[in-house]
Amino acid sequence: MxxxxxxxxxxxxxxxxxxxxxxxxxxxxxxxxxxxxxxxxxxxxxxxxxxxxxxxxxxxxxxxxxxxxxxxxxxxxxxxxxxxxxxxxxxxxxxxxxxxxxxxxxxxxxxxxxxxxxxxxxxxxxxxxxxxxxxxxxxxxxxxxxxxxxxxxxxxxxxxxxxxxxxxxxxxxxxxxRIDYGLLRSRMDGFLVRTEEVYAALMGRWVKETTGRGLGEIGSHHFAYVSRLPQYDEYFRKDRLVVAYGRTLLGLGLDPASQKNIHIDAEERPTKNPRARCYAPDPPGEVHLLIKPVGGLEDYMAFFHEAGHAQHFGNEDPALDYVERAVSTSYALTEIYSFLLQHLARSPAWLTAVVGLPEETAREVAYHAGLAELFLVRRYAAKLGYELDFFEDPFEEERNRGLYAATLSRATRFLYAPQNYLNDMDPGYYSADYLRAWITESMLRHHLEQTYGEDWFAHPEAGGFLRGLWASGERDENEDVARTIGYEPFDTTHLVGQFIDLG
Ligand SMILES: [Zn+2]
Structure with missing residues (x-):
């Protein structure tokens, strides 16, 4: 022994x-x-x-x-x-x-x-x-x-x-x-039904405005063009990104200057991948936040997503056992915190107070960021369903190509190319980790808004509350967080509600 x-x-x-x-x-x-x-x-x-x-x-x-x-x-x-x-x-x-x-x-x-x-x-x-x-x-x-x-x-x-x-x-x-995929799938099927009408109406309008075509007529690759929103670029300058990050942390009572364990690499190198990314090789002692800022709303959202991971890992209690700090059960827990910071772009209050947008513009940006996210959640709900069906018979190529295109196209109403049926799949059902995080993040954000107000990000008490959650590292499951703040795990009410409100 x-x-x-x-x-x-x-x-x-x-x-x-x-x-x-x-x-x-x-x-x-x-x-x-x-x-x-x-x-x-x-x-x-x-x-x-x-x-x-x-x-x-x-x-x-x-x-x-x-x-x-x-x-x-x-x-x-x-x-x-x-x-x-x-x-x-x-x-x-x-x-x-x-x-x-x-x-x-x-x-x-x-x-x-x-x-x-x-x-x-x-x-x-x-x-x-x-x-x-x-x-x-x-x-x-x-x-x-x-x-x-x-x-x-x-x-x-x-x-x-x-x-x-x-x-x-x-x-x-x-x-x-430790997840019941059947349960998650049925909850997400319910989500798809309940958001169908608002999605079709609002996305249909957006696609018409930007491409002159109808929803259901164009390929999924056009979504990147539809959601690009270049008219707001002037507000999301690349040289202001790290400033917005610092302001956000200070509002939450977190001092970025004192976070010596979170290394920000914003340097320009020719072969550096421009997409933001967080590495936590040994949390909380060493965490890296990488960005090669290009500017624009998407760049800001990608950076704040990774910043959410960095804050989670960087604020872990160093006294925890290594396994509880670094060997997670899934990614569903840390993705709650990345979504929380990423979704600040859906808050008119944050867009005006921290990024400095005029009020009307802030409302427009928040609306479009919300609608783009509804597309994403619907896409991931479909991905989960597809992947579960795929692994019933993974080497039946003809069947799976057709299944992929039909399932993704039905949920998003953009046409998906069957050729991507393997390429568009992350191992280990990452799609389910994201969906669990989306559900719980909507609860956490609702809780923060109820407790501290719409501008919860400007309250050090809210930061203290989050630090308390982050301190527990990877010890708990995503659904434990839901229970801690008094919500029922896998309940999609708040996730549905935030999208219905767009209409
Ligand atoms: Zn992430």
Missing amino acids: ATESRHIEDIISGIRESTYEIQTESRLAYSGLKREQDIAGVLERYAWLYNAETVRRAEEAYHAEGDPGDKERLRRVYHYLLEGYVDRRTAPLEDDLVTFEAGATVEVDGETIPYHNVPVLIAGEHDFERRERLQEAALAVVVEGNPSRLEVLRVRLGALANEFGYESYTTYNAERK
């Missing part, structure tokens, strides 16, 4: 060290400080940890443990190792796919364009037909990568089924993430 528990502590130290290295490797590549990302290399250095034998030892220790607290700790360790082991098997394939996409180009109107630039070009392109040509060219690259994506899935599902007895990917994730 003493040797076995010694072994478990060695395993946890290994998780801590390897996680630090993986996160750092990813951050250096993402921020343009390193040319190529080599996660597979890091995982190979930890082959003693991420191998079938170690996973089985952790599994046995987990099943043998009687104390509920220790059992939960071992449960997380077991699943973390198992994921790491499967990742080690798929990492070379996935690294190749990343390299392939990074080097891929498309030919449009006689011009050679990097594949990764296509979405940005589509969002800013006024010519409808050229947006179509850009999309068509990008889809050819997607199709080229699909055999590799299927191979990754084959390896992943094969390892889980043949080596660990998880025949169903859905059952596996339900156990790992």
Whole structure:
């Protein structure tokens, strides 16, 4: 017993060290400080940890443990190792796919364009037909990568089924993430029904205004153009972004200057990914918030999303056990806090007080940000339904292509290309993590508004309350937060209500 528990502590130290290295490797590549990302290399250095034998030892220790607290700790360790082991098997394939996409180009109107630039070009392109040509060219690259994506899935599902007895990917994730997917799906189906009318009316109007066409007639790639909102760019200047962040924190009684553990990297580097991102290689001691500001509403929202993660991880209680600080059950908890800060862009009060918008403009921006989000929630509700059906029969390609296009198109009324049926899917039912966070965030925001007012972000007491939640790190589940503030888990009333109010 003493040797076995010694072994478990060695395993946890290994998780801590390897996680630090993986996160750092990813951050250096993402921020343009390193040319190529080599996660597979890091995982190979930890082959003693991420191998079938170690996973089985952790599994046995987990099943043998009687104390509920220790059992939960071992449960997380077991699943973390198992994921790491499967990742080690798929990492070379996935690294190749990343390299392939990074080097891929498309030919449009006689011009050679990097594949990764296509979405940005589509969002800013006024010519409808050229947006179509850009999309068509990008889809050819997607199709080229699909055999590799299927191979990754084959390896992943094969390892889980043949080596660990998880025949169903859905059952596996339900156990790992402690979630009833059937319940969540039925709640989200209800959400889709209840928001259908307001969505069709308001989105129909927005699409008509921006493209001159009807909702239901155009491809999903046009949404980026519809929701781009360049008329508000002057208010969301790139050189004011970090200032708005500082003001927001000060309003909540959090002093950004004293948060020495949260490193902001806003430097311009040629190969830095412009999309904001948060890394927490060892929370709360070391957290990074990355941004290459380009300006605009979307840039602000993406940055505040990541800032929400950074505040959560950076304010964790350092006295917590490592597993409770860093080995989460799912992403559903931390996404509550990223959504909370991201959704400040839906608050006219915040847009006027912190960003400095005129009142009328603030109302317009908040409205459009809300409508764009309704699109997203409906899209993710459809993604969850599609993914659950997909994993019933993952290698039935014809069926799944059709299922993807039909399910996503029905919920959003934009036409989805069947070619994206693998590309548009994150592993581990991340869609469900997001949906759980959307539900609970709507409750948390409602609670903050009821307790501190519409301008809760300007109340240090609200900041103190949030710090209290953040201090518990990854210990609790998303639904525990709902219960803590007096709401019923998976109740979509507030989520529905905030969108109905748009009408
Ligand atoms: Zn996030």
